[in-house]
Amino acid sequence: xxxxELRQLVKRFGxxxxxxxxxxxxxxxxxxxxxxxxxxxxxxxxxxxxxxxEQTSGEVLIDAQPADHLRPxxxxxxxxxxxxxxxxxxTVFDNLALPLRMRWLTPIERxxxxxxxxxxxxxxxxAQAVHDTAAFLEISxxxxxxxxxxxxxxxxxxxxxxxxxxxxxxxxxDEPLSNLxxxxxxxxxxxxxxxxRRLGATFVxxxxxxSEAMTMSDRVAxxxxxALLQVDSPQAVYDRPSHRSVAEFIGSPAINVFPAHxxxxxxxxxxxxxxxxxxxxxxxxxTVGIRPEGLTLKADAHGGWRGEVAxxxxxxxxxxxxxxxxxxxxxxxxxxxxxxxxxxxxGETVTVTRLASALTLVFxxxxxxxxxxxxxxxxxxxx
Numbered sequence: 617x618x619x620x621e622l623r624q625l626v627k628r629f630g631x632x633x634x635x636x637x638x639x640x641x642x643x644x645x646x647x648x649x650x651x652x653x654x655x656x657x658x659x660x661x662x663x664x665x666x667x668x669x670e671q672t673s674g675e676v677l678i679d680a681q682p683a684d685h686l687r688p689x690x691x692x693x694x695x696x697x698x699x700x701x702x703x704x705x706x707t708v709f710d711n712l713a714l715p716l717r718m719r720w721l722t723p724i725e726r727x728x729x730x731x732x733x734x735x736x737x738x739x740x741x742x743a744q745a746v747h748d749t750a751a752f753l754e755i756s757x758x759x760x761x762x763x764x765x766x767x768x769x770x771x772x773x774x775x776x777x778x779x780x781x782x783x784x785x786x787x788x789x790d791e792p793l794s795n796l797x798x799x800x801x802x803x804x805x806x807x808x809x810x811x812x813r814r815l816g817a818t819f820v821x822x823x824x825x826x827s828e829a830m831t832m833s834d835r836v837a838x839x840x841x842x843a844l845l846q847v848d849s850p851q852a853v854y855d856r857p858s859h860r861s862v863a864e865f866i867g868s869p870a871i872n873v874f875p876a877h878x879x880x881x882x883x884x885x886x887x888x889x890x891x892x893x894x895x896x897x898x899x900x901x902x903t904v905g906i907r908p909e910g911l912t913l914k915a916d917a918h919g920g921w922r923g924e925v926a927x928x929x930x931x932x933x934x935x936x937x938x939x940x941x942x943x944x945x946x947x948x949x950x951x952x953x954x955x956x957x958x959x960x961x962x963g964e965t966v967t968v969t970r971l972a973s974a975l976t977l978v979f980x981x982x983x984x985x986x987x988x989x990x991x992x993x994x995x996x997x998x999x
Contacts, residue, residue, distance in 0.1 A: 618692075621677040636841070648833060786820065826865065826866050838862045937952065
């Protein structure tokens with residue numbers, strides 16, 4: 617296991633700044649996921665940790681020791697790529713054995729003709745490590761096959777095995793599940809989380825898929841436009857996003873956001889009065905965020921936002937009702953059990969109301985979350 621620390625990393629390509637003063641600490645044995653939209657700099661960050669890319673400024677420390685001067689091989693960190701990066705002409709056994717042969721065998725012992733007659737002890741050590749890793753990942757029956765004879769999930773296990781076989785200090789994973797179909801991605805999420813628990817190793821995982829980030833990680837680092845906006849537990853990122861951009865990126869369906877105006881200490885969104893738990897100056901316009909599960913529908917027109925049902929999504933366990941209102945340009949999404957919305961029809965006029973228990977978020981004009989007053993926050997935490 618290795619602890620990894622990044623200090624004020626900056627990366628520029630020509631006039632474009634890819635990473636903006638990124639500082640991050642990954643604890644030994646932690647599963648940390650860097651999540652963000654495509655092009656936000658997360659893969660570049662991973663390559664800098666691995667030593668495959670050099671930062672413009674800043675420091676990388678591994679186990680509290682500076683690592684910027686170390687070549688990738690000397691950092692003892694394994695990387696798993698999105699494309700698997702397996703050698704198609706080699707068997708699974710040889711794909712797994714290759715990194716060990718390069719490390720443990722001399723050039724003569726690696727020679728194709730005479731290598732088999734020397735270094736038998738080192739070769740046996742390589743073979744034993746490969747068989748142990750294959751048994752650990754349950755791919756022993758695939759050792760004689762070539763990558764073209766494997767399914768996507770099997771190829772992904774082999775790619776993991778090639779990283780695992782030499783027991784590195786940490787694993788860096790660059791969107792390793794992106795090439796798999798949806799069903800297999802769910803299965804591999806479970807397998808990766810279980811693998812992390814069994815190994816107790818340090819995992820730094822990069823993805824644009826919030827489902828992967830939320831279901832596997834000890835902590836989530838949300839990155840946008842080359843900057844880290846928030847690093848926290850998955851639940852904290854969902855419940856207490858530090859910025860409007862984080863709130864809108866994390867959560868499916870996305871959080872409902874709409875403007876509200878503060879007058880005489882009271883906050884109104886359209887004609888609906890909202891709780892006054894935030895210290896916001898009068899005559900200010902803020903952005904309010906409410907998750908779809910924090911809203912419901914009712915038939916009468918009092919105490920809510922009137923609108924027309926524009927779309928229905930029945931997911932089996934949940935029904936997503938999209939309602940067009942005058943509150944904002946986007947439709948408001950209400951999440952409810954299908955049995956509660958059995959009579960709702962497209963084109964029907966309904967009233968969207970906020971549940972009393974709903975978590976309501978308020979953001980200032982710069983997108984920063986405004987915390988509720990301390991006594992209200994205490995009630996939420998303790999109640």
